[in-house]
Amino acid sequence: MRSPCRVLGLIVTVVAPALAPALVPPVSAQTYPSATDPRSNLKPGRFDAGIATSNMRLVSFSHKPPQFDTARGLTFINSDLAFGTHYVYQGNFAGFTVWDVSNPAQPVIASVMECITSQGDPSIVGNLLFISAEGAGNRNDCAKGGVQDPKDHMTGVRIFDVSDPRAPKLIKNVQTCKGSHTHTVIPSPTDPNIVYIYVSGQQTARPATELAGCKNGTDPADPTNSLYQLDIIKVPLDHPEQAAVIPGARIFTGLEVTPDCATFCAPAETRRPPRRPGGGNPGDSTVAEALLHTGPHNCHDVTAYPALHLLAAACSSHAILVDISNPEKPVRLAAITDTNNFQSRHTAGFSNDGTKTLWTDEWGGGTGPMCQAGSIMELGGNTIITLSPDHRKMTQHAYFKLPSAQTAQENCVSHNGGLIPVPGRDLYVQGWYQGGVDVMDFTDADHPVEIAYFDRGPIDAPGDTSNASGRSRYTIGGSWGAYYWNGMIYSSELDRGFDVLELTPGPQLSANEIAAAKLVTLKEYNPQSQPKLVWPPAFVVVRAYLDQLVRNEGLAADRTSAVAAALDAAEKKSGAARAAALTALARQVDGYQRGAKDTARVRMMSGAIRQLASASK
């Protein structure tokens, strides 16, 4: 059998001169604090591990369903999450679980779908659940036993009908050339019946003998070359069975550098003539080809911000910004690399205003313990990159890594997450595998800081060599992804199950900020398709800004006190009287802008007061 999982083309950190900054300013990385962190030395254990939290509390923990709790290694690990109505869809390498979270303190399993599908990343659109399929052992019929015949191989995106969450039905397997490690839903800007699925594959294209039309070419500009493209699936929502692959996004063309290493790069045994079309051993030339063609051609993950028509594509050596105004014809706007060997290769996210992006580096692939005391701080974390207003320039600012050293027993690296809708701040909650769940504040692109966390001790004790229970002494676990959705943080625990967390107030996050975040509700949430966050007019929104101005001393203390008192007084009024009081307050706050240290935030606060005044009439 010819597996599709062939050698990836070579990826380099050299960009075309037009894209390369002439001089990259130094980007700072923090060091681990020398003082003891509450997360250090937590008691190990699968279900009785010690827990440390900051500004967060565990609302509930639910065990994995028994169907997925039967094996060691990665076969049955949980993967990513998607959110719709009152359900959370949790991917698993062997299927998915549908959780009813009507009561987040007590999630209930609506159904467990057994279907071998690594890695199983989900997205939900109405009644359709999309699941990424990549593994070499995934079959069309979901069954165990591996792929004996290439025609049984499923790599691409599965579509399930979940109109009855208790009985999901597989309605279509959409095969793609490079498989689907992850995928991203992008709604058509013009047709509400159409969504596009951008498919990120991690592999080279399958041979045409396995899937017609696939081609591993060497010319990135060749439109028939399936290697140098993001695959795209077009889905008519009323006829999902007609979902089909359309020509892919050619966002890599021009990132290729002129190879000059043919004389020294390839070991002699791999220096073979290119494969003849339609013949020869398919393995003969792959490595040589990879060494000669050195541009990126795969993304690990792409994050869309449909409201801004932007896509942040995390493509190994390159962080790529793409215009998706026409999702069928995406256009690359900018690309950037890193001089510290950071591979912007995993996931990206935007600030709500779209001026900043963050990128993660999954150093060690998620299975390595890359947050130990001696681990390189520039690798395996996040980096913050700002966008110029015309989106043609990306500027790297700082690195952020989980500021608590983890043990050698804990696989740890930055992983998936999403924004927390606190107005006026850029807060990103994410899973760090066994590093736990962490909230990073990247409002200041040059100084991202941690403001909340949840962490368990390692699953395995150090030196636990016992195989008696059938468990490895190095069990892979922790949070695959952690996301804020309608007031709670949901975290997918690879090995243990499903966590629900809630933010709690502290010096770095006030009760008003938490309450303001809870006002933003999303009926559907696919984190890789980032929604624009909008806050309704509310006193807590104004008070959230006010708390921030108190915290950062962005406005003089007598003035913040005056605003607080005026807000209290206005809240006691109603109707036109309240509107009049708020309008007067807004004017007063406008006057505070001059001389304030944080003018922008004062302006945001007066805007929020005006909104509230309008809503009070």
Next chain:
Amino acid sequence: MTTTRVAGALVLFALLLGGPSRARGQGGGMTGMSGMDMGREIVIPPGAPYTKADVEFMQGMIAHHAQAIVMSRMAASHGANPQVLKLSNKIDQSQVPEIRIMQAWLQRNNQFAPDTSSWHHVTMSGMLTAAQLTELDAARGVDFDRAYLRLMIQHHAGALKMVDDLFNTPLAGQEVDVNVFANDVVTAQTAEIGIMQRLYKELPAQ
């Protein structure tokens, strides 16, 4: 080159990894291993989701990684430039835990798990010959940078070939852990080859 120096680095390395693996059936040691042959028969239990090629891949890649770590740990004492040192440190820190992942997988499946000394006895694609290792160990400063980058690119390309060979073997590479690991090797090492090509180009002309 001094064999002692390499051996010294290896002892330290073995200590860092917690010593030789405690694999079932390891018995009296590593003598008799050569090439892909780990010196013991590979028995695949009926119904296992993996193949002999998967076991050989995991065993062979331990030796392959172990040699890359020995090469990388020369950088600090051989006058590598800061960029090369940074990259060698990354390769070192990346591949140490990967060896542990491979050993854990082999142990979990009751297969022989080689330890980090296996690179002395096992020759996998792209691995340095004794002469190449001598050349690397004798080099200093920019000569070391040049030799390290050239030889590590060769070494990484060999790892890519090992993955390619694995996936070209019927039914191999499907077991989930092996599949994920092999794909991770490709992702990490292709990117590193790119970095090494850039660093090589930036070296002063000979």
